[in-house]
Amino acid sequence: MKSLCGKAVHGWGMISDGDRIAVGLSGGKDSLSLLWLLAERRRRIPIDFGITALHVEMGFGTVDTQALRAFCEQLGVKLLVRPTDYGPRAHTEENRENSPCFFCALNRRRELFLMSDQAGCGKLALAHHQDDILETFMLNLLHAGSLSTMLPVQPFFQGRLVVIRPLSLINAAQTAAFCRQMGFPLQPPCCPSASQGERSRVRETLEAYYRGNDKVRPSVWHALTGSGLPTLPCAPSTQRHRRRKSKKRG
Numbered sequence: 001m002k003s004l005c006g007k008a009v010h011g012w013g014m015i016s017d018g019d020r021i022a023v024g025l026s027g028g029k030d031s032l033s034l035l036w037l038l039a040e041r042r043r044r045i046p047i048d049f050g051i052t053a054l055h056v057e058m059g060f061g062t063v064d065t066q067a068l069r070a071f072c073e074q075l076g077v078k079l080l081v082r083p084t085d086y087g088p089r090a091h092t093e094e095n096r097e098n099s100p101c102f103f104c105a106l107n108r109r110r111e112l113f114l115m116s117d118q119a120g121c122g123k124l125a126l127a128h129h130q131d132d133i134l135e136t137f138m139l140n141l142l143h144a145g146s147l148s149t150m151l152p153v154q155p156f157f158q159g160r161l162v163v164i165r166p167l168s169l170i171n172a173a174q175t176a177a178f179c180r181q182m183g184f185p186l187q188p189p190c191c192p193s194a195s196q197g198e199r200s201r202v203r204e205t206l207e208a209y210y211r212g213n214d215k216v217r218p219s220v221w222h223a224l225t226g227s228g229l230p231t232l233p234c235a236p237s238t239q240r241h242r243r244r245k246s247k248k249r250g
Contacts, residue, residue, distance in 0.1 A: 001178045004169045005037045011236020012152045014164040015041075015123075019049040021164075022121035024112050025072070025079065026055070027063050027187030029179040030127035032071070034167055036182065038125060039075040052119045053079045056111045058087035058104060067185040080119060082111050101197050116161060129167040129175060131203070133233065134220055138202045148231035149224070168233065171217075 009015055023038060025031045038051055053072050057063060065081055072079040086107045090100035116124045128150055137149035152168040155161070167175065179186055209216045225235045 001033065001170060001174060002037060002040065004174075005166050006041065007236060008152060008169045009041065009164075009166050012164075012168070014125075014153055014166060015047065015049055017047045017049065019123055020119075020121045021049055021051050021123045021125050022112070022116040022119055023051060023053050023077075023125045024056075024127060025053040025068060026127070027068055027185070028127070028189075029184070029186055030129055030167060030172070030175045032184040032186065033170075033175045033178050033182075034125060034127040035072070035077065036075065036184070038166065039077055050121075051075075051077050052121055053077050054112055054115045054119070054124075055079060055081045056086075056108050056115075057081060057083045058108070059083070059085040059089070060087045063187045064185065068187070071185050080115060082115055084111065099197055101199065113156070113161060122160070123162045123164055125164050125166055127167055127175075128165045129170050129172055130217075130221065131172045131206075133165075133168060133224075134206060134217075135199055135202050137224060137232070138206065139198060142202070143198065146231070147227075147229060149233070151231075152233050152236075169236075 015021065021038070023031070023035050025035055035051075035053055042049060042051060053068075055063070055065065055068060057065065065079075069079050069081075084107070086104050089095065090103040095103045112124060112126075133149050137147075140146040140148050150165065152165045154163045154165075156163060224232045228234070
């Protein structure tokens with residue numbers, strides 16, 4: 001886990017000296033793993049960067065924020081909590097036109113962007129892993145007619161905020177095993193719609209292919225990172241090469 005996270009961070013140039021990084025902490029296996037890995041990396045490498053954890057409470061009241069706070073304190077990380085009612089509202093008539101997942105994701109991301117800005121953080125680390133990237137590609141292909149997905153490094157607002165995804169080379173099974181091994185305070189799924197929707201169906205389809213042939217996942221990932229399209233992730237070393245060439249031209 002540490003080596004794959006380090007390869008992503010270094011290869012895509014995610015973190016620089018002096019960065020102030022906000023980390024989205026939901027309490028799930030992926031965000032707990034991400035926060036621990038970044039805190040551990042900060043401890044080990046000669047680069048000075050700050051970390052602030054952000055938790056958006058979605059309104060179901062099932063997350064033990066005190067457990068998350070204790071986890072953050074052990075890592076020497078400050079935790080900011082934003083209470084909301086987005087979860088219950090996503091399942092009301094107010095949200096007739098969209099799925100609950102779309103409503104929550106949109107509003108959670110908005111809150112994380114606002115909290116990052118208020119905390120003085122120029123980068124926001126999100127716990128999207130390789131499976132999320134592959135699933136998003138399939139969803140965009142099937143339902144939006146777009147060859148695109150979330151990127152390991154993605155600037156917003158003309159670069160005033162940069163989203164980084166240090167788990168881009170790690171899959172969901174790896175974060176689940178790591179979370180169990182480390183004994184992190186894993187929070188239970190709180191949303192009644194968590195296992196529904198198109199993403200779950202795409203996930204099940206991809207997992208069936210993975211089980212049937214262990215070459216499918218690396219093949220799809222190679223196709224994405226080798227496409228050269230700006231809407232798809234490139235290989236980590238390619239990203240650093242592009243940045244060096246850009247600096248030389250400047």
